[in-house]
Amino acid sequence: MTQYVPFKGRTAASDCLGIVAHRDDSSETSWSENVHQTRQNSQPLHLPIKQQWTGDTCATELKLTVTPPTPDTTPDSEQKGFSTNDQPFHKKGAPLGSSLQKEMYCAETSDSPNYPIPRLIITQDCSPNSCLSFTSPPLPETTSVLDIPLSREAESPCSDSGCGGSPVPSLFLRKLSSSSGLSSASSFEESEDDFGGSDMEPNGLHYLLCSPEDQGVPSKSWKKLKNMVHWSPFVVSFKKQYPWIQLAGHAGNFKAGEYGKILKKFCESEQQCLVGLNRDILRPFVPGYYGVVEKEGENYNQMEDLLSEFDSPSIMDCKMGVRTYLEEELVKAREKPKLRKDMYEKMIAVDPNAPTEEEHRQKAILKPRYMQWRETLSSTATMGFRIEGIKRADGSCDTNFKKTRHKEQVINALRDFVDGNKNILRKYLVRLKELRTALEKSEFFKSHEVVGSSLLFVHDSSEQAKVWMIDFGKTVRLPCTQMLNHRSPWVEGNREDGYLWGLDNLINIFTEMVQE
Ligand SMILES: O=P(O)(O)O[C@H]1[C@H](O)[C@@H](OP(=O)(O)O)[C@H](OP(=O)(O)O)[C@@H](OP(=O)(O)O)[C@H]1O
Ligand SMILES: Nc1ncnc2c1ncn2[C@@H]1O[C@H](COP(=O)(O)OP(=O)(O)O)[C@@H](O)[C@H]1O
Numbered sequence: 001m002t003q004y005v006p007f008k009g010r011t012a013a014s015d016c017l018g019i020v021a022h023r024d025d026s027s028e029t030s031w032s033e034n035v036h037q038t039r040q041n042s043q044p045l046h047l048p049i050k051q052q053w054t055g056d057t058c059a060t061e062l063k064l065t066v067t068p069p070t071p072d073t074t075p076d077s078e079q080k081g082f083s084t085n086d087q088p089f090h091k092k093g094a095p096l097g098s099s100l101q102k103e104m105y106c107a108e109t110s111d112s113p114n115y116p117i118p119r120l121i122i123t124q125d126c127s128p129n130s131c132l133s134f135t136s137p138p139l140p141e142t143t144s145v146l147d148i149p150l151s152r153e154a155e156s157p158c159s160d161s162g163c164g165g166s167p168v169p170s171l172f173l174r175k176l177s178s179s180s181g182l183s184s185a186s187s188f189e190e191s192e193d194d195f196g197g198s199d200m201e202p203n204g205l206h207y208l209l210c211s212p213e214d215q216g217v218p219s220k221s222w223k224k225l226k227n228m229v230h231w232s233p234f235v236v237s238f239k240k241q242y243p244w245i246q247l248a249g250h251a252g253n254f255k256a257g258e259y260g261k262i263l264k265k266f267c268e269s270e271q272q273c274l275v276g277l278n279r280d281i282l283r284p285f286v287p288g289y290y291g292v293v294e295k296e297g298e299n300y301n302q303m304e305d306l307l308s309e310f311d312s313p314s315i316m317d318c319k320m321g322v323r324t325y326l327e328e329e330l331v332k333a334r335e336k337p338k339l340r341k342d343m344y345e346k347m348i349a350v351d352p353n354a355p356t357e358e359e360h361r362q363k364a365i366l367k368p369r370y371m372q373w374r375e376t377l378s379s380t381a382t383m384g385f386r387i388e389g390i391k392r393a394d395g396s397c398d399t400n401f402k403k404t405r406h407k408e409q410v411i412n413a414l415r416d417f418v419d420g421n422k423n424i425l426r427k428y429l430v431r432l433k434e435l436r437t438a439l440e441k442s443e444f445f446k447s448h449e450v451v452g453s454s455l456l457f458v459h460d461s462s463e464q465a466k467v468w469m470i471d472f473g474k475t476v477r478l479p480c481t482q483m484l485n486h487r488s489p490w491v492e493g494n495r496e497d498g499y500l501w502g503l504d505n506l507i508n509i510f511t512e513m514v515q516e
Contacts, residue, residue: 158267158268158269158270158473158474243307243312244256244262244305244307245307245315245391245397247315247316247317247388247389247390247391247397247399248317248319248388248389248399248454249471252265253265255295255300257290257293257300257302257303257305258302259308260304260305260308261290261302261303261304261305262302262303262304262305263293263295263300263301263302263303264300264301264303265298265299265300265301266292266298266299266300266301267301267473269472269473269475269476270301270471270472270473270475271289271292271301272477273444273448273472273475274286274287274289274301274303274472275289276444277289277444277469277472280442280443280444280445281438281441281442281443281444282438282439282442282444282445282469284438285434285435285438285467285468285469286468286469286470287303287304287305287306287468287470288303288304289301289302289303289304290302290303290304306456306458306466306468306470307458309464310458310459310460310464311460311461311462312393312395312460312461313391313393313458313459313460314390314391314392314393314417314418314419314457314458314459314460315389315390315391315456315457315458316387316389316390316391316414316417316456316457316458317387317388317389317390317454317455317456317457317470318385318386318387318388318454318455318456318457318506319380319385319386319388319452319453319454320384320385320450320453320454320455320499320502320503321380321384321385321450321451321452321453321497321498321499321502322375322380322381322384322489322490322497322498322501322502323375323380323451323490323497323498324371324374324375324380324451324452325367325368325371325451325452325474326449326451326474326476327449327492327493327495328476329367329368330368330492333366333367333368337366338366338367339362339364339365339366340364340365340366340367340370341363341364343364343365343367343369343370344359344362344363344364344365344370346370347365347370347373350377350402350403351377354373374402377402377403377405378401378402378403378404378405379404379405379406379407379409379410380502382405383407383410383502383505383506384498384499384501384502384503384504384505385455385502385503385505385506386401386404387401387404387410387413388401388454389401390413390416390417392416392417392419393419393460393461401413407509410509411509411512411513414509414510414513415513417457418459421463422514423463424459424463424465425510425513425514426514427459427463427464427465427466428457428459428465428467428510429507429510429511429514431465431466431467432467432503432506432507432510433507435455435467435469435503436500436503436504436507439486439499439500439503440500445484445486445499446483446484446485446486447477447478447482447483447484448475448476448477448478448484449475449476449478449484449495449497450472450475450486450497450499451474451475451476451497452471452473452474452475453469453470453471453472453474453475453499454469454470454471455467455468455469455470455503455506456468456469456470478495482495484496484497485500486498486499486500486501487500487501487504
């Protein structure tokens with residue numbers, strides 16, 4: 001079967017409601033001012049997430065009134081909640097040079113409820129440990145195989161979902177990690193002919209495996225075939241017999257590339273990041289980038305498959321940072337709020353009591369609200385990272401970490417991931433410290449807001465263990481004058497992402513585990 005899962009495709013029923021913002025107390029205090037005041041006057045804010053959305057705790061917070069759209073007079077683009085000014089929000093996978101299309105998933109309510117705009121959550125209750133100094137990895141040559149000009153303009157995140165969201169015919173096909181989304185869609189659709197697509201865990205967890213192993217072919221077989229790629233003229237016909245696993249992220253986003261390479265739906269800002277990172281001191285810690293490839297009329301960024309040097313690898317995806325949405329997304333959500341039914345569904349699948357009364361009534365929520373809820377439910381808000389998914393060597397896979405928040409829970413998950421192997425833990429620790437040293441020196445890192453990016457941990461039975469940075473779809477270049485330290489607490493406007501703070505915490509946890 002060769003079929004795309006439409007990526008952020010629009011449903012016919014997604015016509016939008018016009019939404020007008022007003023203050024519920026006529027105060028002149030803006031949302032961000034309010035947050036800054038809160039920050040100045042007190043310690044980091046740790047309000048229960050639900051409380052922050054009910055409006056009970058903040059007299060000056062903004063409210064939205066949802067009103068029906070003016071029929072037929074609004075230009076289509078506006079009805080869809082975007083204009084040409086929405087440039088920063090690129091659709092993931094949009095063909096090169098295509099006009100932007102902003103899609104959303106809007107609530108179809110016709111009444112006019114008040115809808116609270118999110119107050120910002122400020123968390124970060126412990127300070128990072130001091131950094132250990134390690135020898136930095138060998139500096140890459142600044143030359144690159146690539147010849148793609150780097151824009152000096154602010155980069156555009158690939159997510160269009162900050163405000164518009166991402167409707168799909170099936171809500172459950174999009175996100176591999178969706179707790180309710182047991183997707184059988186392979187993200188390597190094209191390759192299904194070669195090695196089938198997906199698997200589903202009996203415990204409700206799911207993953208995608210694109211290898212003969214997953215169809216009952218013993219692992220030795222693919223290993224043999226893999227070797228043949230190097231040594232035999234027959235290899236070409238077998239090159240797709242290559243195991244590849246997408247542990248998290250959006251379904252339909254990846255395809256098999258050439259041997260040792262994968263294709264990810266084209267996103268211009270991600271491309272710029274990959275190019276920039278491949279010229280930076282961070283080069284050893286990111287996938288190699290091999291330019292844009294066109295397949296069946298779609299453009300893809302071709303990058304190194306980080307699994308290629310491993311045998312039956314164990315894999316873990318850890319999303320870094322204290323914040324998983326861009327500041328731009330908040331601005332958008334304020335200016336053109338879009339109610340997301342899919343996110344409401346995902347929320348109640350995890351906790352039916354999480355939505356406010358208003359949200360239950362609307363059966364929809366705003367994206368920042370959902371993202372903040374996910375952050376506080378997991379260890380993102382309290383530790384600056386969260387586990388998204390783990391695939392073990394035996395093929396079992398777990399993406400059920402939405403409520404993994406406390407240190408002990410994280411440690412248990414990590415212990416299970418490395419199967420108690422301290423050699424592997426030690427290697428990960430060394431690599432994480434090397435990464436931190438490189439990050440602290442990196443020109444790229446200090447000049448970018450890095451949101452939604454993950455660390456991909458990979459090891460195998462030979463005790464080879466490595467970590468790479470992946471997913472730069474929401475990594476945004478800062479204005480020339482601005483720099484981040486990635487450890488300061490975030491307040492809206494400072495664009496801090498807590499990436500290094502999260503890495504510090506991760507390193508501390510690995511250190512503790514090694515010393516156990
Ligand atoms: O993990 P769950 O709870 O399913 O929530 C997902 C993740 O946060 C995605 O981030 P990532 O891609 O880093 O995994 C995010 O994509 P964005 O990166 O586009 O923000 C999705 O937003 P939408 O794409 O708007 O649904 C959101 O629904
Ligand atoms: N270069 C890579 N090599 C191997 N696996 C990768 C690579 N990039 C991504 N993956 C796999 O795909 C998953 C999703 O990747 P990501 O870039 O986060 O996608 P999305 O932008 O859809 O969130 C990761 O968790 C990992 O399992």
